[in-house]
Amino acid sequence: MTGQMPETPPMPPLPEAPPAPAPEPEPEPEAVPEAVPEAVPEPAPKPERRGLRAALRWTAAVLVFGSLGAGVAYGITEQTRTDVPGLSTKNDGRWVYPKLTMPVLPAGAELPFDKGNTGRIHYASLSALLLPAPEGAKAVPAAGGGKNLVSADRFLAEYPEEDRAGMKQDLTDEGLLDIAARGWTMPDSTSTRIYLVRFRSSAFADSFFVNHLGGDLDATLPVIGVEENAPFDEAYPSVVMVPSTEHVVYDEAAPRGPLHVRHAYITAGDTIALIVQSKKGTAPAVPFHQTVVLQNQLLG
DSSP, X not given: OOSOXXXXXXXXXXXXXXXXXXXXOOXXXXXXXXXXXXXXXXXXXXXXXXXXHHHHHHHHHHHHHXXXXXXXXXXXXXXXXXXXXXXXXXXXXXXXXXXXXXXXXXXXXXXXXXXXXXXXXXXXXTXXXXXXXXXXXXXXXXXXXSTTEEOHHHHHTTSOXXXXXXXXXXXXXXXXXXXXXXXXXXXXXXXXXXXXEEESSHHHHHHHIIIIIOOSSBOSSOOTTOSSOOBBOTTSOTTOOOXXXXXXXXXXXXXXXXXXXXXXXXXXXXXXXXXXXXXXXXXXXXXXXXHHHHHHHHHO
């Protein structure tokens, strides 16, 4: 779609009028019945508190990013994956990532957003869904098992210590399956950490996100390193969206500490992604936005 309206075809010429007959007395105009107002439907029952809380948070996110305002999804999956929409040129600070390919599914498995996949489950290997490191990056070894799998404690170390116990209990109660992670440092000292947290279904993932991670105008639970607060990153290109997924992107507000911390969440069916990027001084926006977009594509 180009977004342009189709040209309106010219109206056909009107037929020539036949000779006018002798005038007849005009009939009395019929009375026009008054318009009957449409019936107002009964108000829907109020959602449960948890559902309402989720709706309010996601509504706030949509209003800021305008993700649904355009009415159509931006076709980023059809573009070269290093050409991130909303950014200027290839020399604007973007990193060079390897060509991304979607992981192979087990025989007979459905894609996460196929109609028959009611739990919106990713059947691909969780490690294969992790964004690879860009060129020039120095990998940071994941602390955990093989295939980039890490413990819940490693993931929770990104959050304030006083919040970890409750989060860990809910991870257990709300169907956590596994967590994969990847991290790297670039030559300019920009540090990136990505976690993919997979649950038994999208319902469990949504519940954990709403109860702990949120989607408010400010991050309800800022990651370690954020000094004061982290509001929505309004510089994130609003046209960038992947169908069937949601994203919330935060940028630490000034005054900051020694590190400038940016972080984002992606919810995609049964999986939540956390992306954290930090740097001494100022963390550039372009590679952070690029990283979020590419990881979102892999999960969509």
